[in-house]
């Protein structure tokens with residue numbers, strides 16, 4: 290058999306007989322009621338997996354392992370260099386604490402189907418909160434700590450939670466981020482009123498509690514009775530996770546229970562090659578989908594040990610932090626974003642710090658969240674001497690669209706490619722008319738034939754029509770990924786760019802349109818544009834162009850300072866919006882379209898052509914001059 294044959298046979302089967310294929314994989318999960326139909330296509334293009342089946346995701350993540358010999362195995366290892374704390378929880382301990390927390394949540398009137406917002410830093414209680422909601426059949430929505438109050442308020446209004454679970458603060462290197470004032474402000478801003486908040490107090494910045502609304506976490510848990518697992522439908526939502534839209538209104542991606550559990554169990558074994566009982570580390574944040582799937586649910590459903598890391602790749606305390614964690618906890622694999630490795634490479638280019646640690650148990654490094662740039666992958670390959678697997682997926686997809694399935698059959702790594710489609714993914718490259726591009730290697734829109742595999746994307750919360758318009762309407766019968774790329778003669782996929790206004794900043798997806806909305810709301814600003822410019826460390830960073838209203842004659846730096854602060858206040862530090870310049874006008878086509886693509890090429894020093902439809906070519910000279918002054922190159 291040739292290399293890749295095992296994968297190809299499996300992938301082919303997943304497409305030709307998806308129901309039989311996924312029914313087989315579903316044996317890894319404990320169900321309280323079997324399905325009536327593996328794939329329910331009766332409401333296509335809204336497909337449902339394991340229709341009629343029932344299960345509880347928390348039971349699959351905790352209780353069943355306690356009952357079947359893993360009670361004393363560590364389930365979660367918390368490693369926090371920012372607080373100098375480490376703590377390990379066995380499966381029994383985690384199950385017991387989650388059951389009590391579920392009791393505290395239930396006592397606030399939360400029942401099956403109710404929404405609960407979780408706004409927490411990277412502490413074990415954040416994972417417990419997710420699992421406790423799952424235990425009750427409640428639907429959680431985790432909001433990343435780097436978002437501002439306004440973003441939290443939008444999410445509160447969209448999913449109308451009965452309860453918010455939070456902590457008093459998060460800890461960033463060199464500063465304590467007080468979460469509670471941000472939550473209080475968000476509750477003020479939101480139209481939906483939150484009856485109850487449970488607040489985990491951290492000594493670094495204890496929060497004041499609002500009488501009649503806020504409860505102390507430890508007191509609420511101490512007073513609660515443990516709760517058992519409530520069976521839910523496989524098709525019921527487990528969580529809602531918001532991702533950037535093209536406007537300030539984020540999109541609430543819904544994830545189901547049954548298909549997700551099946552897909553995660555499969556991926557832990559066959560994509561990540563991790564065995565139950567082994568130690569796995571996903572260095573992301575529970576606020577991102579990667580954190581949902583591979584810090585919380587995936588490793589626990591699989592009976593592995595998950596590491597929860599409250600720290601950074603560099604500066605906590607140095608660029609050897611990742612090697613220290615892998616070595617100390619004997620992790621067999623790490624999943625992180627390329628930006629983390631770029632940060633380590635910058636600080637310790639020769640990898641001197643690695644020599645202090647024993648990484649003999651370490652087998653594979655997985656990268657995702659942004660395109661794995663070949664120089665970083667080559668550097669990691671040379672340094673670590675293990676396979677470096679770039680893989681591609683999205684908040685919407687819940688798990689990998691493409692990867693190298695090292696647990697099934699490792700395939701050769703091709704630099705710049707995220708390897709081959711995961712089971713159930715029938716990926717095509719489409720031209721502008723939506724027709725598959727026959728020529729291999731030609732770039733087009735990456736789209737997947739419906740139905741998507743289990744664990745992916747049933748719809749947007751309370752927004753079926755928006756789901757259809759945003760993802761299904763452009764290419765009927767396909768899911769539009771929003772990414773463009775190509776597939777080569779071996780079936781390897783390369784993702785090159787976005788087709789919309791989304792940029793990727795340090796593995797965080799941001800909408801330039803959303804940042805423009807904030808800039809445009811400043812009193813001095815008549816018009817604006819935001820582009821993503823290439824950044825050695827973060828991949829891309831947002832860069833703003835402001836056209837001021839006539840008559841504004843304040844110092845320019847003041848306006849720029851204020852818009853930068855405005856983005857931080859409205860979207861959050863995660864937007865990493867630090868630079869804007871003031872220009873006399875924006876370059877536009879005669880029909881008024883801002884030439885963002887050309888501006889980006891100029892900023893990145895890429896070759897560009899004068900667009901034939903440009904209104905006034907001099908506008909691009911002005912942009913080039915402004916960019917050069919700001920330290921960005923401009924080749925012509």
Ligand SMILES: CCC(=O)SCCNC(=O)CCNC(=O)[C@H](O)C(C)(C)COP(=O)(O)OP(=O)(O)OC[C@H]1O[C@@H](n2cnc3c(N)ncnc32)[C@H](O)[C@@H]1OP(=O)(O)O
Pocket residue numbers: 410433434435436459461466572573574577578579601602625626628629632657658659681682683684794795796797827862863864865
């Ligand atoms: C595959 C599907 C997906 O794509 S899911 C998304 C996957 N993406 C990821 O996992 C993200 C990967 N990136 C990272 O983990 C971080 O960017 C790493 C590499 C660790 C670097 O972190 P850091 O140095 O903080 O830079 P950054 O650009 O992330 O942060 C920008 C500013 O935001 C702040 N921030 C960050 N996290 C928080 C937080 N939880 N609470 C409050 N603030 C936060 C940072 O401090 C930073 O602020 P400042 O601008 O320095 O003042």
